[in-house]
Amino acid sequence: MNPLPTGPAATAPEAPDLPLDGLDVVECASFVAGPSGCMALAQLGARVIRVDPIGGGSDHNRWPVTPDGASLYWTALNKYKRSVAVDLRSPQGRELVVALATRPGPGNGVFVDNGVGRARLSYETLAARRADVIHLHIQGHPDGRPAVDYTVNAEVGVATITGPESSAVPVNHVLPAWDLLAGMTAATGLLAALHRRDRTGEGEYIELALADVATAGVANLGWLAEAEQREAERPRHGNHMYGSFGIDFATSDGGRVMVVALTEAQWQALQGVTATTETFRSMELALNADLSLEKERYRLRETIAAILRPWFESRPLDVVTKELDGARVLWGPYRGMPEVVAAHRTAEDPTVVDWVEQPGVGRVVSARSPLRLGGAYGRTATAPLLGEHTEEVLGDLLGITQAEFGRLLDDGVVALPAGR
Known part of the structure; x- marks a missing residue:
């Protein structure tokens, strides 16, 4: 079959100043x-x-x-x-x-x-x-x-x-x-x-x-190398973060948040807002641990979570939100997708989503x-x-x-x- 003829170039695509215009x-x-x-x-x-x-x-x-x-x-x-x-x-x-x-x-x-x-x-x-x-x-x-x-x-x-x-x-x-x-x-x-x-x-x-x-x-996350060296499966941890401290907490009004402390500064911020600095200092002395180290926070994750849990359970989500944000804690709320839609709908500034009339x-x-x-x-x-x-x-x-x-x-x- 002979090649079909090629015609003139089509009109320029919308927004011609975009990086891939002409491709x-x-x-x-x-x-x-x-x-x-x-x-x-x-x-x-x-x-x-x-x-x-x-x-x-x-x-x-x-x-x-x-x-x-x-x-x-x-x-x-x-x-x-x-x-x-x-x-x-x-x-x-x-x-x-x-x-x-x-x-x-x-x-x-x-x-x-x-x-x-x-x-x-x-x-x-x-x-x-x-x-x-x-x-x-x-x-x-x-x-x-x-x-x-x-x-x-x-x-x-x-x-x-x-x-x-x-x-x-x-x-x-x-x-x-x-x-x-x-x-x-x-x-x-x-x-x-x-x-x-x-x-x-x-x-x-x-x-x-x-x-x-x-x-x-x-492999690029190191997971396959870890499996080879361990010669065993990595254990499951549910909602605990693997290799660091991160876990979900319930609030007094039924909300739930995910809190993570990857760095020493994040760990200090979490202790400060929850007023647990002295408690964890005593825990370090009792267990001969150094919670400034990520691996130690991971090893003692269950104990740390148990100490922090009452602070979250005694406060409603809006108070937790205000206090964690004020302390620059690394955290995020658990939201259902309808809540995600509502948050974008009421946002004052443009976000990555908008609404269109889809034919x-x-x-x-x-x-x-x-x-x-x-x-x-x-x-x-x-x-x-x-x-x-x-x-x-x-x-x-x-x-x-x-x-x-x-x-x-x-x-x-x-x-x-x-x-x-």
Whole structure:
């Protein structure tokens, strides 16, 4: 099949002063890692063209959802992007995506995917069209076996050291931390490859396995080295912080706070506000301990917590908040997510979240990039409707005429949003 023609450059993306203005990324990815990494690039100004299967991919209706069934998950991870709905199983559909991913120009030729099977585009296919293409492929395991956050978290040993001391079974977490970290690693890898291409003119094929991200993560924290040297599993500590002093305390009105003393200054601040300095000095003498040392606070964590607990239990949360903040103690309140939403809604200054009118959903909480450029958060954005930009992108970037687009539409190669 002959290459499709390339048309004139599209209009400049919104906020052209952002660092990645002029960068185009074509994304064929589902679930968390690829979409979150590409969203981070889009928040910094890149034009991310998301290629969606006609009718939506396997994550298009993933929970959490609205009462009407619209995916809050999908719309939250795909904001700032453009959506092109294409049948990648058809030769014409594959050619459209190849053409998008290999368009000429210094800011083009960047492709991200986590596809498997026959519909997946290979680096060889892309590089044959554009030698300096950058292709980042996200996998489960480096040998191609599938994996998700919850399976690799089990595999790297985190679940066996999580949970209460009395637990005899692994405890899963609810946060897909490795997925999110893989997304940021993907973004870092793409930017590194772009920098190298700017210097050398060479493209790059990058593979990133979720299992490798998790394994490297626990290794980089020293956890694997510790396991090898101990020749045993690290003990579970429930809500106690491992290797230092940190534990939760209940307040008199049913609140709960997490208090941490990593440094000597933080430990002194905690003693001062709770009026326990003399008590702990006596404890040091009695036990021949030096609580200025982090390892000693960790060793005697249960005793320290027992001494501090009455101070918290005798005060309501608002008083605890005022006194801990005044003493510059390292702490944080336990909040439910509705409380988190309420706190941002009533904040006097801009925060990392705002509210947007998401098409098909309504008014929802939306996060900006946590990077504050020039001291300010960036703009908010919504996610596209499935296939919302199909005609615009193919026309502006590939020069597809209205007549040609109509034939592609009639043949089921591309699609527009439902109802259009």
